[in-house]
Amino acid sequence: MRLPGAGLAKGLAVTMRTMTKRSVTDQYPDVKPELPPRSRGVIALLEENCTVCMLCARECPDWCIYIDSHKETIPAPEGGRERQRNVLDRFAIDFSLCMYCGICIEACPFDALFWSPEFEYAEFDIRNMTHEKERLGQWMSTVPPPPAVDGRAERPKELDAARKAMEKAAAPAAPPAAPVEAAE
Amino acid sequence: MTTVLEVALRIVLVLGVFLVLPLLVGQTEHKAMAHMQSRLGPMYAGGFHGWAQLIADGVKFAQKEDIVPAGADRAVFKLAPAVALLPYLIVLVAIPVGPGLVAQDLDAGLFFVLAVMAVGVLGALMAGWASANKFSLLGGLRSAAQLMSYELPFLLAAASVAMAAGTLSLPAIVGAWQPWWLIWQLPGAVVFFVAGLAELQRPPFDMPVADSEIIFGAFTEYTGLRFALFLLAEYAGIVVLCALTTVLFLGGWHGPFADQLGWLWTLLKTMVLAFVVIWLRVSYPRLRADQLQRLAWQGLVPVALAQLALTGVVVVVT
Numbered sequence: 424m425r426l427p428g429a430g431l432a433k434g435l436a437v438t439m440r441t442m443t444k445r446s447v448t449d450q451y452p453d454v455k456p457e458l459p460p461r462s463r464g465v466i467a468l469l470e471e472n473c474t475v476c477m478l479c480a481r482e483c484p485d486w487c488i489y490i491d492s493h494k495e496t497i498p499a500p501e502g503g504r505e506r507q508r509n510v511l512d513r514f515a516i517d518f519s520l521c522m523y524c525g526i527c528i529e530a531c532p533f534d535a536l537f538w539s540p541e542f543e544y545a546e547f548d549i550r551n552m553t554h555e556k557e558r559l560g561q562w563m564s565t566v567p568p569p570p571a572v573d574g575r576a577e578r579p580k581e582l583d584a585a586r587k588a589m590e591k592a593a594a595p596a597a598p599p600a601a602p603v604e605a606a607e
Numbered sequence: 608m609t610t611v612l613e614v615a616l617r618i619v620l621v622l623g624v625f626l627v628l629p630l631l632v633g634q635t636e637h638k639a640m641a642h643m644q645s646r647l648g649p650m651y652a653g654g655f656h657g658w659a660q661l662i663a664d665g666v667k668f669a670q671k672e673d674i675v676p677a678g679a680d681r682a683v684f685k686l687a688p689a690v691a692l693l694p695y696l697i698v699l700v701a702i703p704v705g706p707g708l709v710a711q712d713l714d715a716g717l718f719f720v721l722a723v724m725a726v727g728v729l730g731a732l733m734a735g736w737a738s739a740n741k742f743s744l745l746g747g748l749r750s751a752a753q754l755m756s757y758e759l760p761f762l763l764a765a766a767s768v769a770m771a772a773g774t775l776s777l778p779a780i781v782g783a784w785q786p787w788w789l790i791w792q793l794p795g796a797v798v799f800f801v802a803g804l805a806e807l808q809r810p811p812f813d814m815p816v817a818d819s820e821i822i823f824g825a826f827t828e829y830t831g832l833r834f835a836l837f838l839l840a841e842y843a844g845i846v847v848l849c850a851l852t853t854v855l856f857l858g859g860w861h862g863p864f865a866d867q868l869g870w871l872w873t874l875l876k877t878m879v880l881a882f883v884v885i886w887l888r889v890s891y892p893r894l895r896a897d898q899l900q901r902l903a904w905q906g907l908v909p910v911a912l913a914q915l916a917l918t919g920v921v922v923v924v925t
Binding site: 431434435438439444446447448450 | 644645646647650889890
């Protein structure tokens with residue numbers, strides 16, 4: 424048997440209790456938000472790593488990545504032949520089209536694209552939302568370091584490979600009679 | 608000469624209270640409602656926690672264009688905000704704040720106060736009718752229906768106190784008040800307060816201005832300063848209702864050191880009641896038309912009548 428008006432009292436209690444607690448409002452422009460790790464704010468470009476393979480532009484569902492390039496011939500070293508390499512002329516992402524899926528970053532085989540948590544790049548003109556490679560390169564300084572590897576995780580294969588190569592380089596001094604033990 | 612000066616001083620004081628207290632209640636509403644909803648409310652205006660928000664609002668309203676709809680009844684349309692606001696100013700004149708501290712001691716103070724408060728309702732009706740807008744008209748008619756039913760329990764509850772004190776003068780009612788009246792007149796106090804809320808069209812009794820149904824009821828067509836006057840009338844109404852409830856049911860200036868700090872007690876009780884008004888607004892959803900009528904006729908009127916009977920019996924016995 425509930426008392427008549429118990430529901431009314433409960434409603435009053437809820438609002439009063441809420442009033443005594445701290446409010447959950449973020450005072451955004453005054454206090455910067457605490458973003459979760461791996462926040463997707465803007466895409467940064469590390470120009471040196473880009474080989475103009477065009478994978479990102481082709482995988483982009485919105486077709487918002489624009490790439491221009493030309494080939495450059497490197498003069499032949501002594502006894503060799505001439506080589507060609509791609510030179511990046513333009514790399515631009517139109518963030519007014521981008522849907523922040525991150526497929527370009529996943530697709531990049533050379534680690535030239537990164538997520539940055541910066542999100543304050545609103546513009547008054549939509550044309551300014553197209554960031555050219557200079558601006559994309561500036562975002563690199565805001566890219567956080569990759570998260571540390573889990574303590575009991577498998578060791579990165581690259582590290583093992585590098586260590587083995589180093590040991591091999593130091594090995595010649597060891598006796599060749601026991602190569603199996605040296606390898607271990 | 609001294610009498611003229613004194614009258615002028617009293618009028619200025621009442622006007623000052625009339626302009627300051629509603630803003631105070633409005634600001635309290637901004638902040639208390641925000642925190643009850645886990646928000647912060649205004650934070651910028653004035654620098655410290657948005658204390659000047661309502662002043663900024665007033666400046667904004669004064670700058671806006673004053674539009675009168677083409678089909679409106681111009682004279683009535685323009686007069687309505689004044690009719691809504693002024694009665695509350697006049698009522699303040701008769702409300703005693705401390706022992707001997709009242710702008711004008713009227714013999715039939717209670718009668719005067721209730722009669723003048725009922726005039727304020729006309730403002731909403733005039734606005735609704737003169738706006739030439741169907742939503743305004745709907746809002747006006749809803750106001751009429753609501754105020755018609757709540758005026759009766761409002762008056763009956765007030766009559767109970769007058770019977771108990773044996774006078775209609777507000778200072779005399781407070782003078783006759785005893786602490787045990789709190790229990791004795793409790794049902795009457797609740798009826799008076801709830802019916803008063805309904806008269807002010809405050810949530811949860813805000814069906815006449817239900818924004819999700821009829822935009823803003825009778826005030827839909829108003830802009831600028833006239834709209835601000837209607838808003839001010841709402842908050843002045845809260846102050847007047849809370850002050851009246853304090854005077855009639857909570858013993859006005861009675862409290863420790865009543866001789867020196869009587870006015871403070873009245874003010875304190877009024878503000879606490881004003882907070883309750885805000886609290887109720889935040890907590891409860893809007894009542895439907897039929898629920899409104901049922902609460903008035905099946906809830907408040909019988910309780911008020913029973914209170915009246917109880918008061919009569921106790922007065923005769925003691």
